[in-house]
Amino acid sequence: MQQTQVTTVESYFHRFIRQYPNVQSLAEADLHHLMKVWEGLGYYSRARHLHAAAQEIVSRFHGVFPDNLDDLLSLPGIGRYTAGAILSIAFEKPAPILDGNAVRVLTRVFHITDNIDKAFTQNILWKLAEQILPEKNVRSFNQAVMELGALICKPGKPDCSICPISSICRANELHLQAMIPLRSPRKPVPHYDVTAGIIWRADRFLITLRPPKGLLGGLWEFPGGKVKPGETLETCLKREILEELNLRIHIKSHLVSVGHAYTHFKITLHVFECQCQAGRIRMNPDAATDFQWITASLLDQYAFPGADRKVIVAIQRKHLIRGGPE
DNA sequence: AAACCGGGGCG
DNA sequence: CGCCCAGGTTT
Known part of the structure; x- marks a missing residue:
């Protein structure tokens, strides 16, 4: 719950505990599945740290949760506050x-x-x-x-x-x-224009996996990047896709632009539908560590940032064949 | 010591 | 819109 209000976490907590009822199941969890459970909660390194801590508790402490300060502080994601909370609340120890x-x-x-x-x-x-x-x-x-x-x-x-x-x-x-x-x-929060591409190849489009550390680490996204001074949106998107994935694209049309606020800055995300033109995907590991060509109906299986979730609503409105009642 | 890391609730 | 949240890690 670090830096997140209790009421925000409650529903996540129940789903989390149902998915991973004990330290062994969390240690064995698939990280992508864990990120999907965490999707929308923010501070995604917390999920990664919980996963790593569970693995250490299994391997170093034989599956028994530590009850002393030094061992607790040695686990990833556990600092002075969390160690004190565990000692006092779980073990009734004077911390x-x-x-x-x-x-x-x-x-x-x-x-x-x-x-x-x-x-x-x-x-x-x-x-x-x-x-x-x-x-x-x-x-x-x-x-x-x-x-x-x-x-x-x-x-x-x-x-x-x-x-x-x-x-x-x-x-x-x-x-x-x-x-x-x-x-x-507080320092003033800057605003950035960011582009992203829905890059089509037949009936599928491209999503990429962000590196594990840093902003939105471990989440999937529509590839793109920050607009440089004096650059047009289209030029930016073509440059970013070439730099990050070694792909040349054709920009077909503007899909949607969405605003999103982070803690330290704000963005307007400009999204374009594109066609893959040429090149073989060669990922820049600073930008993407994996990629997938998927159909729109598979979007809900992947964990995306809030801004990309807003884009997905626009995609589904335009491309997804809606079933269910009329 | 300061920067980084999200998203939501609330006045 | 600005502030704050059952903080920890990295620089």
């Missing part, structure tokens, strides 16, 4: 946790006005979380702090009138709830 909710509660209760994005402040908060840890009921305590932050000590308007610990809260005493916690100012 502090510090998520976004706990940060808000602690900075307000103890009137900490330092910038919480600084490592220095984070260290102070971790020490504080350690100090306030009770000797018993750590599981309930840690969850209670997070729940207090999620339901009452909210970012915008905290409901201090119904807060069970308002009497010991320094921020409430000083009426400074709205000023705390202090964060670094």
Whole structure:
């Protein structure tokens, strides 16, 4: 659930646990199938890390989940927070946790006005979380702090009138709830124009697999790329397809343009229907690590980014033979 | 220390 | 539209 609200994860969690009910089944999981289960949730390295961690638990720890800090921290995707959550919630061991909710509660209760994005402040908060840890009921305590932050000590308007610990809260005493916690100012998010091609060959078109690391790692997409200054959309698409796949294409028509927002930038994705003209696919591994020629009816079997999902709706509206009731 | 990594909910 | 979310990894 890292950096993702609980309500967003709930339905994914149930499907995930049904698909992979134990650490052995996750360790043996097909990675593409796992990415399909994760599709739409974001931060796709989490899925890859869970998969790798399950494999290490099977191989290094004989299938038994570790219950000590060092072993937990040695697993991919498990940092200080997740290790503390596992120790305290799963094993009732005395470990502090510090998520976004706990940060808000602690900075307000103890009137900490330092910038919480600084490592220095984070260290102070971790020490504080350690100090306030009770000797018993750590599981309930840690969850209670997070729940207090999620339901009452909210970012915008905290409901201090119904807060069970308002009497010991320094921020409430000083009426400074709205000023705390202090964060670094955000940087402006740039906008990019991006092109993508639906490259047809007979009744099939081309999809490519993004490299495992980096943005949208391990997801399939319609090949293309970022428009350079002074470049037309068509020139960009032909250049990208040549650079990434060594293919020459013929651009037939504009299919759709969709907007999409990421955390650090925004894009407009311009999609064109194309014909494969010449060349034999030779992938640039920085852009694609696999490819498939598929029919429109197979699209739902692959995991795609949100922006490409919007494009797929346009493809299915235009090309897919719709069955079912009239 | 700072940048990177998604998508959704909410005011 | 801007902010934030049961953070971790890479640079």
